Amino acid sequence: MATTANRDYPLPEAGASVKDEIERLQQATLPMLDEDVQALFDAIGGLSEIGHKHPISDVEGLSAALAAKMPASKTFSIGELSGVVGADDAPDGYVLVKVGEEWVAQAALSALGSHDHVIADVSGLGDALDTLTEAASGAQATADEAKGAAVPIGIVFMQNGPVDPGYLRFGEGGSYDRASYPDLAAWMDANGQTAFGLTPTQIANGEFPDWRDHSPRTAGGPLGPSVGALQLDAMQGHRHAEKWNGILGNFYTSGASGQVRNSAGTPPSVDPPAGYNGIFDPITDGTNGIPRTASETRVKSFGVRWQIKAYGAFVGGGTADLVAIQQDVQTVKNGAVRKDVDQSGSYGVPEKVTILKNTLQAWEQIGGEVKPVNVSAIAWTDLDSFARLRLTGWLRPVTDAQSLFLQVSADGVSYYNASNAYNHQVSNSVGASITAATADYIGFRMGGITIGNAADELTAFTVILDRFNENARTLYSYHGQAVGADGVLTWCSIAGRRSASGVDTALRIFPSSGNIAAGSVILEGVRG
Structure with missing residues (x-):
């Protein structure tokens, strides 16, 4: 017998009579339908109506779960977020940099590190360099003019x-x-x-x-001309000797007899012919060449x-601050354009100088490269005109396993050296284990570990000091690597600050014990 696909209800048969089909409907199909419909009613009878509601208290555990949640109005500072270090104390201009598994607040320049850009990558740099080139050309022309102006009139x-x-x-x-x-x-x-x-x-x-x-002839001698006077050519006064028939002398006619005599009055044995003149043009002596003759007596010339x-007089020489000039020249040589210059105007040399001074901000090298050899400390003083300092280089102590410290000073004599004068936060390290927690030291600690003294044990670093000459806490950031006494290479990033505010004017680097054996350090600064 045929049935439905899902519930197996009996289906009509082609050869059955109407009576048979009614009996099947009454006895089989309708009871089965009744049973299924009743099952449906039973299933939905315990369900809630559509659109009904429940109070929170009727939902088991909901109140407690909601109470543990954060209010919607809650806000956070960046420094409160997990994995962020040093953001709350960072000065203006600092950025967050991914270091290992953390985000660390660093100076933008420190974060970038050593890198290069093509000129086209820096907005306005090409035009600014053209302006500098033009200004330099103008300055050279002015220098040439000034060089000429330094010569007095009449020279x-x-x-x-x-x-x-x-x-x-x-x-x-x-x-x-x-x-x-x-x-x-x-x-x-x-x-x-x-x-x-x-x-x-x-x-x-x-x-x-x-x-x-x-x-020209130097004036003032007994024979020479006075200054500016012309002197004609002349020959030193002299006479020529002649020889005739074995008699040497200056011959002349003597007396009425017409006899020829020399200057001593001696006649030759044979008189010279009538009209005799024994002096003629000079001829070679056979040794010194043919004599040259001309209309003057002269030297080789x-x-x-x-x-x-005639003009362009040097007026008001005054004095020149050579130290300031040297610093300005060094600033231009090391300079980096920090803002563009209006290219539409026509500038004279003074305006170009002003543009250069107002649009250049540069890392200026201070004192040149320092190469210590067995010294107790390296110090720099008279830094009160610098707002930011940068130390780059490497150092190695004489004594094994020493810390290197950097201290600052207000006067270059007394350095802040209390045990808690400097606060540190090690932001990240690779190599030796360094606890990432705040610590107090007698100075800014360089490298995060004690440094070995073997040939390949040292610390190589870039250190940035910010707000140096402000009446504020000097900020410190160290990035570099160090090799300890155990020979393990450690890289770390350290942020710190001085524990008290003040204007700093000097700094020094020294080991915790002994001397600095060797190294190379360059200090640069930005004035402000």
Whole structure:
């Protein structure tokens, strides 16, 4: 017999009569339907109606679970979050950096570390460098002008090439316009006669001396010319001896008889012919070459030209602070552009200098590289003009297993060295186990461990000190590696601060015992 797929209700049969089908419906199908419908009623009879509600108290455990939850209005500071170190005490400008499993507040520059950028990656840097190049070119031109301006009016130089700016061609005669060159005119009025032998009329007419075909000669000797005076060529006075027929002398005609005599009155054995003249052009002596003759007596010489300083007088020399100049030059050499400059304007040299001073902020090297050899400490003083300091390098102690400390001072004499003068928080370490907890020390501890003294045991570091010259707590961050006496390499990041506020002006590095054996340290600063 055929039935339904799910509940097996009997289905009508093709060959059955109506009577048979009614009997099957009454006896089988309808009872089965009744039983299933009743089961449905029984199943839903204990269920709640749609849209009904329950108070919280009717739900078992709900009140207690909700009471343990955080209020919706609850807020947190970054420093209260787990895994965040040093955020609450960090100064303005610090950023969070992932170090191991924690986020540590560090100076942005310290977090970046040593890295490079192409110029195109830095916004405005290309234009700013163009401005610096233009300013440098202008400064060089100004320096060249200043170099010329440092030469007083009236100075004469040999110059075979083109006349330099500020000068006029000189020593070749001619004249200049006194109205166009008043500085030179005033100088000539005072010095033209004594310096160049010019007459008052020549000076008034703006005339220059004519030294052509003359060589310079130091004035003041008994035979030489006075300053500025010209001296014609001449030959030292002399006579020539001649020899005739074995008689040496200067021959001349003596007496009415016409006899030839020498200067001693002795006649030769044979008189010379009528019209005799024994002196002729010089000829070679067979040893020193053919004598040269000309219309003057002269020394060997070469042609030169002269110029005289005519304008661009040096006024108000004053004094120069060479130390400040050196610092400014070093700042420009080490400088990093920190903001862009308006490129639309046209700047003269003074404006360019102002732009350079106002738009450059640089790490400035202080005192050069320090290479200690068996010293008790390394110290830097007179740092009161620096807001931020950076120490980079490496150090090794003489004695094994020593801590290296960095201390600061307000006067460069007395350093803060109490046992709790400095607070530390080790943010992360790899290698030796260092407890990440606040600790007090006599100084900022460098490396987090004691350092060995073997050839390959040292601490290599970058240290940043912030708010150094402010009346505030100096902040400290150390990043580097150290090798202890056990030879284990440890890398760590340390944050710290001085336990009290104050203006610091000096710092020093020293070992807990003994001396510093060797190392190389560079101190840099940013003024502010």
